[in-house]
C-alpha cells in the first residue's frame with residue numbers, strides 16, 4: 001500500500017491488519033465540534049440540526065432498517081441500476097484505479113462495484129469515508145468476502161475525508177456518492193460541495209453520483225414517513241444522541257416526526273415538531289432552549305431532481321458527463337462524470 005505524502009497529524013491511525021487501516025480525528029476534536037455546531041444551530045429563531053449528526057451507532061442501524069422498508073424505494077431502485085451498469089462501467093476502468101466512497105455506510109451497494117474492480121485488478125484499494133463508526137464494521141465484513149481488497153477508511157466528514165485523500169498517491173480514482181445523499185445539501189451548498197469534489201479530483205478521475213428523481217408526492221412522502229415508524233425513530237434518535245453525548249434533557253415523548261414534500265423546492269423537508277410548549281437544557285453546550293407548541297427543528301432536506309437539472313448542475317461545475325443510467329420507472333438516476 002502506498003504511503004501518505006504528508007503526515008496527517010489531525011488524525012489517529014488504527015491499523016487492524018495488513019489489509020485494513022482507518023483514520024479518525026482525535027475524539028476531543030469530534031466532541032468539541034458536535035457541541036459547537038449544536039449550540040449554534042439550536043440557538044437560532046429557525047432551529048435546525050445538521051443531518052450528519054443522525055449517524056451514531058443506533059442511527060446508522062436505523063438507517064439500514066429504513067433501506068429495507070417497502071416504502072423506501074431509493075435503495076432497491078439504485079441497487080437495480082447498479083446491477084445493470086457493470087458492463088458499461090468496465091469501459092471506463094483500468095487496472096490502476098482506486099475506489100473512493102463518500103458516505104459509504106454499510107457498503108452494501110459498494111459490493112456491486114467491488115465485484116467489477118476485483119475482477120479487473122489483482123489488488124483493489126478502497127477508501128470509504130463516513131462520519132459513522134459503522135465504517136469499521138462494514139470494512140471488516142467486506143474483507144471477509146474480497147480477499148484482494150485493501151481498505152483505508154476515513155471516519156470523518158466528507159470534506160475532512162476529501163482533504164485527507166489529497167495527501168494520498170496520484171493513482172486514478174473513481175469516487176462514489178450514492179443514496180442521493182447529495183440531496184441533503186441546499187442548492188448553493190451542494191454546488192460548492194461539487195466544486196470541492198471537482199478540485200480534489202485529478203484529470204482522468206471519475207465520479208459516480210446517485211440522485212433521486214422528482215416523482216409522485218404520495219410516493220415521496222410515504223418513503224420518508226413509513227407505516228412502521230422507523231423513519232420517525234431515526235429522526236427522533238438525534239435527540240437521544242444529544243441527550244447522551246451533550247448531557248441534555250430532551251423528552252422524546254414531547255416531539256414528533258414531521259415530514260412533508262415541498263413541490264416548489266422539489267424536496268422532502270424532515271423536521272421534529274415540539275408537541276407542547278417546553279424548555280430543554282443542553283448542559284455541555286451551556287444552553288437553555290425554549291420551544292413553542294408546534295415549533296419545528298429542521299433535521300433534513302432530501303432534494304429531488306429532473307434529469308436536465310442534474311445535467312446542468314454537473315456541467316456547470318465543469319464535469320464531463322460520460323453516461324447516465326435510470327431504472328425502468330425513472331425513479332432514480334446514476335450519473336458517471338469525469339474531469340478532463
Ligand SMILES: C[S@@+](CC[C@H](N)C(=O)[O-])C[C@H]1O[C@@H](n2cnc3c(N)ncnc32)[C@H](O)[C@@H]1O
Nearest residue numbers: 052055103104105130131132156157158178179
Ligand atoms: C443516507 S446514508 C447512505 C449510505 C449509503 N451510501 C447508501 O447509499 O445506502 C448516508 C451515509 O453518509 C454518512 N454521512 C452523512 N453525512 C455525512 C457527512 N457530512 N460526512 C461524512 N459522512 C456522512 C452517514 O453516516 C451514512 O452512512
